[in-house]
Amino acid sequence: MTHSQATLEEIGTEVRTPTFLAEVERLATAIDDYIIPSLRMEIHTESWLPANLRDEIPDFAVQGNISKEIVAEVVSRYLSETVSVVESMTNVKSDRFDYILNPVEKNVSVFPHTADCWRERHYSKKSDVDRRVERIHRKLEDIAEQEAASLNAHFGLNGFPKLSLNGTLAHSLAEYRQSLYQRTGVQGEEPVLLYQLCFQTLAKAKGWDQLEDQELIKVLNIEGIPVKEFTSLTEREVKLPERDESKTGIYAVDNVNVMSNRNPAVGGAVISDVPKQYHFISAGNYFAALEQLRRDCATDSNSLQPITVIAGQNYVRPPTVKEIMQWRLEDYNTLTNLAGSPRTEERKQLLNQWFFTCGGIAYSTDGRFKLSKETPQLITMNSVPTQAYLPVDYLVLNQNNNWQEFDRNQVGVKYSIPLTEDEVVAHPVWRYLAEDDSTLLRETHQLNCSLYNCSTVMSFWLLNTPKQDQLRALALSSFNNNSYLDGNYDLDGSSSFLRVARRSS
Secondary structure (H helix, E strand, O other): OOOEEEEEOOOOEEEEEOOOHHHHHHHHHHHHHHHHHHHHHOOOOOOOOHHHHHHHOOHHHHOOOOOHHHHHHHHHHHHHHOOOHHHHOOOOOOOOOOOOOOHHHHOOOOOHHHHHHHHHHHHHHHHHHHHHHHHHHHHHHHHHHHHHHHHHHHHOOOOOOOOOOOOOOHHHHHHHHHHHHHHHOOOOOOHHHHHHHHHHHHHHHOOHHHOOHHHHHHHHHHHOOOHHHHHHHHOOOOOOOOEOOOOOOOEOOOOOOOOOOOOOOOEOOOOOOOOEEEEEEEEOOHHHHHHHHHHHHHOOOOEOOOEEEEOOEEEEOOOOHHHHHHHHHHHHOOOEOOOOOEOOHHHHOOOOOOEEEEEEEEEOOOOOEEEEOOOHHHHOOOOOOOOOOEEOOOOHHHHOOOOEEEOOOOOOOOOOOOEOHHHHHHOHHHHHHOOOOHHHHHHHHHHHHHHHOOOOEOOEEOOOOOOOOEEEEEEEOOHHHOOOEEOOOOOOOOEEEEEEEEOOO
């Protein structure tokens, strides 16, 4: 499966969100493949202390919800559970003093002979097992992806999300590796325990240990984690709600729906007259930010984030260009907090930040371009972009009503230059993205010019004609950058999204 699914009874739809199991897998892999081996097989100074463990943690291990503190906690707990094997299972003698009690310190090599013992007596066989298991893992993923692509092609499901196992095999593979270790003589390693510790620590970091059973069940459903597996990994008993016999397979969970407070209309309508709070999401690429947006919305019962129907499924998505413009004006024109105190600088919080949108721009190699207000390829993205854009067949996009073509050489239409108020209102791209809301365009232009004492803003920057058809996401800049619209941002670079929720306090 690409994403887990949760049936949302209140609105009768399904929302797909990424699973956190991939984070558990990444954390366990980083610890087992890099951090612990670096303690054992690299030479350290005699002044090394457990506090130096943070220095052993590589940057790639601290992405998303994973911090160095979380990594260090898991490493310490794992080594404390397996510390007895340092000498008895590997024949490695303590480098320093017998009275050293810290489990991390006991695994640190200070002298070359100790590192050699780890390398020759332990990791030579362990690494051989690990490589072979990883080869099985990759083949399983490749076969699943190939078969899913074949199925999509058979049914003509163009643009349908690719299938990804996304961490769902990690627990089973840990059990498999542990059995292999026992039968091949690799002693003192417990990959099942390591996976369990990673799972427990990340679940706690997400606050799942504070959730009531009914709330937890909803989160687990969204994350695609069976309650039984959660119980076995965390040793927490979860009481299942009574079944609603009128709906086969559906649990009657009252008011635990993550979408229960959402705008009842599926789509892009902005919810008016509802006190809102906004959250900024930043990540290293478009997919990472999108994944965080999905996770945050899935666990926020006050979420007002819009959703879009694609191929019969509902997807939480980033806002459109129009939605960001509307929210900016609405937030700026909110003069007081709920308690009645005046808002001052916080009125500009949305004006001073740039945001990616779910709007897309597709470029042709002959200079033409098309725009989409809600772009399926961006909204359903399920993997990290490998380059600055998504390859597309420009001509195929003609068959999709989501796209509208524009001419960068149209007489009287300016690109890549700041515009007057009347030029913005008459601009075909701005009118299309604002859905012909000339009042919204005028008020945005007027506010920007008023705050920054200028007369021209809101330019639309295009990419020079590329050598390959490609798709990029539209980005809306901050007011101090003249709120220009950018069709040249890289999907594999720094990304920022805006999330909206009902104000709770």
